[in-house]
Amino acid sequence: MGDAAPPGISRWAIRIEFNGRDYVGWQRQKSGIAVQQLIEEAALCLTAGRPVSSVTAGRTDSGVHAAGLVAHLDFPDDAPLSRKAVRDAINYHLKPHPICILEAAPAPEGWNARFSATWRRYRYTILNRYSRPALQDGFVWHLRAPLDIAAMQQAANYLIGSHDFSSFRAAACQARDALRTLDELSISKEGDLVHIDTQARSFLHHQVRNMVGTLALVGHHQWTAEQVRDALEAKNRSKAGPTAPADGLCLMDVGYPDNPFHRPA
Amino acid sequence: MGDAAPPGISRWAIRIEFNGRDYVGWQRQKSGIAVQQLIEEAALCLTAGRPVSSVTAGRTDSGVHAAGLVAHLDFPDDAPLSRKAVRDAINYHLKPHPICILEAAPAPEGWNARFSATWRRYRYTILNRYSRPALQDGFVWHLRAPLDIAAMQQAANYLIGSHDFSSFRAAACQARDALRTLDELSISKEGDLVHIDTQARSFLHHQVRNMVGTLALVGHHQWTAEQVRDALEAKNRSKAGPTAPADGLCLMDVGYPDNPFHRPA
Numbered sequence: 001m002g003d004a005a006p007p008g009i010s011r012w013a014i015r016i017e018f019n020g021r022d023y024v025g026w027q028r029q030k031s032g033i034a035v036q037q038l039i040e041e042a043a044l045c046l047t048a049g050r051p052v053s054s055v056t057a058g059r060t061d062s063g064v065h066a067a068g069l070v071a072h073l074d075f076p077d078d079a080p081l082s083r084k085a086v087r088d089a090i091n092y093h094l095k096p097h098p099i100c101i102l103e104a105a106p107a108p109e110g111w112n113a114r115f116s117a118t119w120r121r122y123r124y125t126i127l128n129r130y131s132r133p134a135l136q137d138g139f140v141w142h143l144r145a146p147l148d149i150a151a152m153q154q155a156a157n158y159l160i161g162s163h164d165f166s167s168f169r170a171a172a173c174q175a176r177d178a179l180r181t182l183d184e185l186s187i188s189k190e191g192d193l194v195h196i197d198t199q200a201r202s203f204l205h206h207q208v209r210n211m212v213g214t215l216a217l218v219g220h221h222q223w224t225a226e227q228v229r230d231a232l233e234a235k236n237r238s239k240a241g242p243t244a245p246a247d248g249l250c251l252m253d254v255g256y257p258d259n260p261f262h263r264p265a
Numbered sequence: 266m267g268d269a270a271p272p273g274i275s276r277w278a279i280r281i282e283f284n285g286r287d288y289v290g291w292q293r294q295k296s297g298i299a300v301q302q303l304i305e306e307a308a309l310c311l312t313a314g315r316p317v318s319s320v321t322a323g324r325t326d327s328g329v330h331a332a333g334l335v336a337h338l339d340f341p342d343d344a345p346l347s348r349k350a351v352r353d354a355i356n357y358h359l360k361p362h363p364i365c366i367l368e369a370a371p372a373p374e375g376w377n378a379r380f381s382a383t384w385r386r387y388r389y390t391i392l393n394r395y396s397r398p399a400l401q402d403g404f405v406w407h408l409r410a411p412l413d414i415a416a417m418q419q420a421a422n423y424l425i426g427s428h429d430f431s432s433f434r435a436a437a438c439q440a441r442d443a444l445r446t447l448d449e450l451s452i453s454k455e456g457d458l459v460h461i462d463t464q465a466r467s468f469l470h471h472q473v474r475n476m477v478g479t480l481a482l483v484g485h486h487q488w489t490a491e492q493v494r495d496a497l498e499a500k501n502r503s504k505a506g507p508t509a510p511a512d513g514l515c516l517m518d519v520g521y522p523d524n525p526f527h528r529p530a
Contacts (some may be wrong), residue, residue: 065400074363091396098399131356134282134363135330135404135515250400 001184003112010075010124012086014039019098020065020246021138023070028117035060035099039071042093046086047079057254061206063246067123068102070254072113077209079107080112082170105260119183119255120203121168123197124212127249138238140193141212141248145218154194155218155225156185158232159211164201165204168214170243173205178235182203185211194219214241275340276372277351279304279526284363285330285511286403292324300364304336307358311351318451319397322382322519326362326471328511330404331471332388333367334367335519337378346371348530370525384448384520385468386412387462389477390513405458406477408515412459412484420483421450421461425474430469435508438470443500444497445469447449450476459484462517471508479506 005011015038022033036054043052056071075081086104094100110116111162127140128147159168159182165176184199196212214231217223223241232239270276281304289297301319309319321336322432329446352371354455375381392405393399393412424433424447431443449464462475480498490508496505 018397021401065491067400087396097396100396100399100403102394102396128369131282131365131367133350134365135284135332137284137363139400 002148003072003115004110007213008077010077010079010081011111012073012075012081012104013107013111013113014073014086014104015102015261016066016071017100017102018066018067018069019062019138020063022098023062024209025060025062025064026056026069032062036071038094038097038099039073039090039101042090043073043075043086045089045093045245046081047076047181050076050079055112055114056122057113058251060249060251061209061246064225065250067250068168068253069251070113070117070256072107072111085147090214103261105201105263107155108263111256111258111260113254116256116258117202117254118257119198119199119201121197121248121252121254122203123252124208124210124244125214125250126194126196127192128194129192136193138247140249141216143216143220147216148221149189149194149219151221151225152187152196152215152219155215155223155228156187156211158225158229160185163232164235165207165232167231167237167240168207168210169204169237170206170210171237175204177206181205187215191244207248209244210237210240210242212244212248215242217241267275268380269375270372272278273342275342275344275346276376277338277340277346277369278372278376278378279336279351279355279369280336280367280526281331281336282332282336282365283331284403285325287330287363288327289323290327290329291296291334292320292329297327301336302318303359303364304338304355304366307355308338308340308351310354310358311346311365312341312446315341315344320377320379321376321387323516325516326474326511326514329459329492330515333518334517335378335382335514335521336371361465367411368526369526371481372525372530373523373528375526376396376521378389378519381517381521382467383522384464384466385516386462386464386518386520387468387473388446388515388517389473389509391459391461391481392457392514394457401458403512404515406481406510412481412486413486414454414459416486416490417452417461417480417484419478420488420493421452423490423494427449428497429500430472430497432502432505433472433475434469434502435471435475440469443469451529473514474511475502475505476507477509477513480510482506505522507525
């Protein structure tokens with residue numbers, strides 16, 4: 001199993017919360033600070049400076065937030081680790097960055113944060129009112145004109161299930177194919193906020209933001225629900241709507257059949 | 266009526282949302298920037314620079330947030346005003362401060378944002394988990410040890426109703442007496458968050474934060490519910506618990522029998 005921890009390595013699962021505003025996303029980039037880099041550097045305190053490598057269940061983009069992203073860290077086998085030590089030592093060294101480890105647990109045999117994941121769950125939040133956000137600035141997409149939630153849900157229903165999502169895939173997407181199965185895509189209202197909750201085994205690059213940008217056209221009656229179905233069937237990125245901003249997107253949770261955090265300590 | 270708008274004055278009601286983090290609170294202070302001052306200055310664009318004065322339904326403290334604070338603005342009678350002009354012009358000039366006017370409406374005859382209000386509603390939010398807040402930093406009080414919600418509610422029930430709240434009143438409080446009627450004080454859990462929702466005709470200075478600081482002692486089993494009842498009966502600030510931090514507090518809404526925002530435009 002190429003995905004399992006190599007010999008001489010102690011693999012740990014971590015669940016992470018972060019405010020993505022000031023980072024280039026999870027993965028290291030030349031253009032700025034990455035969440036991955038900050039976590040790997042903070043983990044050095046546990047290995048007397050020997051390198052720690054990480055793999056994530058979701059490579060979030062620049063500006064995207066996380067409430068429950070899961071990753072794994074590969075430590076040298078002789079590092080003295082415990083659930084509390086891994087969580088607290090990394091959190092201590094992450095300060096004052098708005099990034100924290102919520103839980104840490106030893107990975108089950110053969111477990112990999114990316115390849116063992118069976119679902120990812122995202123929430124996209126729109127502030128749907130006239131005045132700009134004061135309290136939620138940076139965490140919402142601000143759309144002034146009222147959204148027709150029922151029409152958005154009707155369009156969303158065409159996207160649920162197994163489809164070729166080429167029309168909702170970023171040009172830079174590196175996935176081998178665009179076939180994905182959307183288990184959920186539900187629109188709900190909470191005061192001035194519109195939430196778009198979605199779950200799938202995996203998503204294409206920018207898929208959630210491209211779906212949201214397209215559904216917003218339906219919410220504003222610029223598109224019909226059927227035009228979204230047609231855009232999906234076209235398998236052509238230029239036929240779907242624009243990419244919604246990163247601010248409103250948050251990776252909520254990642255699912256595993258053998259969840260490291262649910263095993264007895 | 267000394268509280269009504271003076272002759273030659275056009276009074277407007279505004280509903281305001283703000284992130285209180287960077288301000289000394291609503292009222293002008295020597296120590297920093299006040300929300301009142303920013304709003305009054307932004308409103309000058311509507312009067313060609315002639316002064317605009319304001320009165321608020323709640324003089325929030327430094328660091329306290331608002332999701333629906335109501336105030337009134339007294340404009341010179343000849344200023345050309347409309348619901349849209351008042352909201353949008355002030356919002357334009359408030360940028361980039363995290364303060365915005367949600368609604369503006371002409372005040373009914375004799376209406377005063379402070380004296381016509383019949384209830385104020387606050388929410389206090391505690392993040393009750395081990396790891397520090399990354400997404401909600403600045404909007405919650407972080408308490409690591411698990412809170413016993415049922416015990417907190419039992420203690421809160423002693424505070425509901427009409428009482429002399431001297432034990433929960435800041436030394437600097439300028440109210441004539443400490444008799445207040447608490448209509449609601451309810452504790453609820455939402456994931457890692459504990460919400461304390463409270464409503465009353467009016468509150469004493471620091472009353473909500475002092476009640477929350479005391480209820481947290483009960484939640485951590487350092488106090489019994491009966492000790493809160495005893496603290497209330499002592500009518501002595503030194504007998505109640507500490508003041509909870511400002512970060513977790515948000516003024517949610519203000520009620521009026523004749524609500525200016527509910528009248529036809």
